Amino acid sequence: MPAFQLSKAIVPGNKTIELIIVAKSDSFVIEDAATIPLLLFNKGCSYRERLEGWLKAEGIIPRKVMQFGTFETIIGSVAAGIGITIVPKSSVSPWINDGKLHAYCIPEPFNNVSTVFIRRKDIFYTNTLRSFVQALSPSENDLFGERVAVESR
Known part of the structure; x- marks a missing residue:
């Protein structure tokens, strides 16, 4: 586990x-x-x-x-x-x-790299962290719900 x-x-x-x-x-x-x-x-x-x-x-x-x-x-x-x-x-x-x-x-x-933000499920979200994540992906409608935006490799 x-x-x-x-x-x-x-x-x-x-x-x-x-x-x-x-x-x-x-x-x-x-x-x-x-x-x-x-x-x-x-x-x-x-x-x-x-x-x-x-x-x-x-x-x-x-x-x-x-x-x-x-x-x-x-x-x-x-x-x-x-x-x-x-x-x-x-x-x-x-x-x-x-x-x-x-x-x-x-x-x-x-010449290019992508940046990925990964979070723990049990993390406490401060307003600062929430703002940071929203700045990474402002078009994502549900950053903290069940929907997951994942890059395929």
Whole structure:
């Protein structure tokens, strides 16, 4: 018997997160990933999996992968010129717009990820959590009832 039961997975309608490569350098080609350190979250991160999949498809084996636990450490290290990373475009827009970092597009199917919100059935819903979930999926009429919006994989 499971320790808890999931009530639902709420998937925002056709909203995806666009991923980009971020570097301090004003030039980048995917082959650079073989020599420039990759600054990534720990294994299990979907962004990292996208980059690793792209590199594998291109036949590129990175020489050095550095793992970090926080976004701030990764971006600070990229800004210092230590290496490159993969992140959601929206998370680094201010640095890109200021010219402190440079963004490079990633080809399909490696450039997008979907976000899924999963809740425990016995969770207490604060007004804050309710507002957050409704912001994820404003078109969902019955976020807290029996109907379940589930993405098929």
